[in-house]
């Protein structure tokens with residue numbers, strides 16, 4: 001048995017199916033791992049075995065490790081989601097009240113959030129996930145969990161109080177500093193203007209400038225794809241969002257009044273289409289949710305125009321819970337931008353299973369199992385700027401993969417792909433860079 005944290009070992013794993021993504025599925029396959037890297041794979045038998053240990057996983061399916069492109073791990077201690085039936089604005093009210101309670105002087109919020117993040121990272125790895133796009137609202141020590149998962153930590157910024165690009169709110173300025181600190185600790189970072197209804201335009205512009213500056217300094221010291229500073233933003237998540245952006249009225253205005261954060265002067269907000277163009281200015285922009293974007297032709301046209309720098313991150317179960325419908329995947333596919341999946345946090349979702357998100361799309365007929373597999377592997381890796389490290393199995397790349405045990409042995413490649421998303425299929429173990437980060441591997 002190999003446990004997390006042990007030294008690299010060399011081995012060949014044999015399985016009924018191997019789905020590398022980089023090429024067609026292989027039946028009766030082998031995969032060789034040495035010094036944390038994939039050094040070969042093919043149809044059994046390998047030409048040379050030498051003295052490398054061979055581990056036969058029987059009727060297992062091996063795929064690239066999964067990528068969950070959008071999470072909020074700080075909610076991982078929630079036993080069940082906050083009430084969603086009142087829609088996004090009512091849900092936010094509950095979340096903010098919960099967070100205020102968490103930060104009351106009598107509680108150690110930092111310790112609680114760290115414990116939740118650690119628990120969420122363990123749950124993710126057990127679900128076959130090797131890489132996460134995490135939205136961070138605190139300066140917690142993400143380096144404590146970065147040994148387990150590949151992390152892209154998007155530091156969140158937002159604010160409605162009067163300010164300008166030259167005098168940012170202190171919380172925003174300190175968020176930029178937190179992000180730089182994480183980057184210096186070797187963690188891949190990004191920035192996340194929260195949403196158009198909660199973030200003034202100049203804060204978004206400052207985030208783009210910060211992303212570009214970090215890219216500039218990064219290029220000088222050559223730090224590989226840690227150099228990317230993608231931006232992620234929740235867009236068009238509520239049907240009331242457009243009304244608020246245009247007139248500053250409706251349920252969002254009431255929400256901010258009720259929370260006591262509506263400013264004395266009208267905040268400087270921007271349209272959804274303008275935010276899309278701003279996201280596209282960073283080297284990679286992630287549009288999260290986008291449930292109601294299809295009602296906005298101008299916004300859809302901008303996505304199409306910037307399809308090579310934008311990714312659409314959908315969270316099907318959260319969207320269904322908050323808005324009563326599934327993401328507009330057919331229209332998103334037509335836009336030409338890559339689509340990937342996120343679980344969102346346990347504040348709106350019962351668990352962190354990225355396979356369950358994909359199964360939700362497959363069961364509703366919105367995606368084929370083959371499309372869903374791309375969404376939770378190579379597309380997710382691209383969205384997070386990790387396309388050279390994870391999301392596919394290729395010689396010379398880090399050995400990031402997951403071993404799955406189906407309840408019935410699949411007789412064809414299509415059946416193997418379908419079985420990945422079957423609830424009766426179990427995750428046996430998850431590997432990052434040749435190390436098991438969850439499960440058992442005998």
Ligand SMILES: [Zn+2]
Pocket residue numbers: 070071072135234288344345
């Ligand atoms: Zn979110």
